[in-house]
Ligand SMILES: Nc1nc2c(ncn2[C@@H]2O[C@H](COP(=O)(O)OP(=O)(O)OP(=O)(O)O)[C@@H](O)[C@H]2O)c(=O)[nH]1
C-alpha cells in the first residue's frame with residue numbers, strides 16, 4: 001500500500017487493501033503502461049473486461065486505478081477491473097462520431113494552461129473551466145510565457161482572466177526564466193495528481209520538463225510531424241515529479257468540444273447565476289422580461305455582453321450535444337436489439353440442425 005501512496009493513492013478515501021491495484025501511467029492505442037509504485041508493467045485489457053465495455057468511458061485512461069493480474073516474470077499485467085473514479089475530464093472526441101473521450105482520470109487539480117502572449121482567449125478559457133468543474137477536480141489557471149510580456153501586459157491579462165475565472169487561483173509563469181514556478185508548486189504537494197489541459201502550443205509539455213527539470217516530454221521545437229505537417233505525438237502520460245506529485249500531460253488538443261456540463265454552468269458563470277437569482281420572474285429568459293437583473297447588468301456594464309453571449313452559446317451547445325447523445329443512445333439500443341434478435345435466430349437454426 002505504501003508504494004501506491006507514492007503514485008497518488010488516497011487511503012483516506014478508498015480503503016481497499018489490494019496488492020493488485022496499479023495506476024495507468026500511459027495509454028497508447030490499446031496498450032497501457034501501469035505502475036504499482038515500485039514496478040512498471042506493460043498491460044492490456046482482459047477479454048472479460050472488453051466484453052463488459054458498453055461505453056468509451058468504461059475504458060481506462062491515464063490516472064485510472066485498475067485491478068490487474070500480474071505476470072511478474074514478464075513484467076506484464078492483465079487489466080481485470082476499473083476502480084471507480086474520483087474525477088474525470090471528458091470531451092467529445094474529435095471527428096464526426098458522437099463519442100465521449102476521457103482525457104484524464106483521478107486528478108485532484110486541473111491546470112488550465114493558456115499562454116500570455118497574443119492568443120490568450122478568455123472565451124476558450126470559459127469552455128475549459130466548464131469542463132474542469134464538470135470533471136470534479138479543482139481548477140487552477142496557469143498563464144505561460146510571462147517572459148514574452150511586460151509587467152503591464154501581464155497585469156492586464158490577469159485582470160481579463162479574473163473576470164471569467166471567478167475565484168479561481170491564477171498563476172503566471174515562465175518556462176524560460178522559471179518565474180512563478182515556486183508559486184505553482186504550492187498547488188502540487190506530494191501525493192497530489194494534477195492534469196495539464198489547454199490548447200496545443202501553450203507550453204504544457206515544456207512545463208512538464210521545467211517541473212521535472214529534465215527534457216522528458218518532447219516539445220514543439222523538436223517534435224516530429226506527419227506528412228500533413230501535423231504533430232504526431234498525442235499520447236497521454238503521467239509523470240512523477242521529483243517531490244512526489246503526479247502530473248498528467250495531454251498533448252495535441254486542438255479544440256475542446258464539450259461532452260457534458262449543464263450542471264457546471266452555475267459554477268462557471270457564478271456572476272450570471274447571481275444576477276439571475278435577482279430577476280423578477282423565476283423563469284426569466286433575460287430577454288425582454290420586466291425586472292430582469294441580467295439585462296440591467298448588461299446595460300450598466302456589470303456584465304459584459306461578450307460573456308453573456310458566450311454563456312448562451314455554451315448553453316445551446318450543451319443542449320445540442322445532449323440531443324445528439326440521446327439520438328445515439330437510441331440507435332445503440334436499436335442495434336443491440338437487432339444483434340440479439342440475430343443471435344436468437346442463429347441459435348434457433350442451430351437447434352433445428354441438430
Ligand atoms: N517564451 C516562452 N516560450 C515558451 C514557454 N513555454 C513554452 N514555450 C514555447 O512554446 C512552444 C510550444 O510549447 P509546448 O510545450 O510544445 O506546447 P504544448 O502545450 O505542450 O503543445 P501540445 O503538445 O501540442 O499540446 C515551444 O516552442 C516552447 O518552447 C515560456 O514560458 N516562454
Ligand SMILES: [Zn+2]
Pocket residue numbers: 276279280284285286287289291292293294295
Ligand atoms: Zn432575467
